[in-house]
Amino acid sequence: MPAKSPAQTLLEKADKKANSSAGWFSSANSKFEEAGDLYQQAANAFKIDKLFKEAGDAHAREAECREKCQEGNEAAQAWWNAAKAYKRISPDLAIQALSQTITHLTKAGRFRQAADREKEIGQIYLQELNDLRKACDSYERAAEWYSQEDAQATANACWKDAADLHAEIEQYPQAIARYEQVANGSLNSALTKYSVKEYWLRSGLCALAMGDPITAKRNMQKYSALDTTFSSTREFKFVIVLIDAVEAGDQEAYTGAVYEYDQVTKLDNWKTNILLKIKKSIAEDEDVLR
Template structure:
């Protein structure tokens, strides 16, 4: 028989301790504290051996011991360690462990850290499962917790991420509301005021994706009243030029506006995607792409 690894030896000791009967001179709490310590050591040894699923499972057992001792802080840390191990190979289990972590953090009133973990969940849903809806929900929840902890810039980054995802899902009205919410908050600080033109540009593109030129024009007027410098920006002029093209159903005019804007400010993937959606509404019957080989 092959020799047992250090991790396996420690795991067996931890199991034995957790399942042992409580003697005259020890309490159940002490038993689970000691078992928890052994599980933690075993889990770290599994990580050394690059056995990440086993490490995650063992950190989870540590967390359960900590919970039995009413050690909420240590239990939350153990669940987070489990999540970090699971992320390597089992993102679904990482989400479950992070959810447990968040439960402990919110009970302890540590909402800033809960927001960090919720944002992690959003990133896993997005990158590993391509589940835009669940990712969006997590970013909104994280944003709400950051906002209540006065971390406005981090909250806005989460809300903006959620708005982008809402637009990707075709939920343009909700996306516009999110972008406007972020812009409103950004206007309150000299440090973030410069970024509102980007949020309003994205909101304008969402309104164009709804093929609703009336709303586009009304919103652009509203944005101009909130920040009098906005109408003279390249972003505002771009949205207005696109609105004219959509209203005239003029694909050539639309393409010209896109190429001109892109020549100075390179379009990112999100803008390229939504512009193509808008473009298809006024595209030539041939279905050919109207700019830069994009289809």
């Protein structure tokens, strides 16, 4: 029989402690405290062996012991440690453990930390599971919590990520509302004012992707009134040229404008995708008119 690893030995000790009946002089609390410490040691030993599923499971059992002792902060930390181990092997288990962490953090009024963990969930949905809708929900929830904790810059970054995702799943009105919200929040600070034109450009593209050049035009006028320098920017002029091309059903003018803009300011993937969607709609309109 192969020798047991140190991790396995610690895990068995922890199980034994957790399942033992408390003696005359020891309380159930101290039993679970000791078991929790042993599970934590077992988890760390599993990590040394690169057995991340086992490490996550041991941290989860540690968390349950902490919960039995009413130690909310320690339980939150144990669930987060479980999530970090699970992240190496299973996005779904990581999300479950992070959700447990968040439950403890929100109960304790630690919304800033809860927002950090919720944002982590958003990143897992986005990068590992490619579930844009759920990622979007997580970013919005994180943004709400950052916002109520006065972490406005971090909240805005999450609102902006949510807006990008709303647009990718073609929820354009929600995307526009979020871009406008972030822009409004950024107008009053010299540090963030420069990025406002980018949010308004994205909002304009969303309106065109919706097939609504009239709203796009109205919004551009509204934004120019909010910031008088906006109408002299390349972003503003670009959207106006695109609106004209869409209204005229002129694919050539549209493609020319996109090419010219890209020569000076490289288009990112998000813009490239949405500009292709708009171009397609011009082609479809032309087919209808034929």
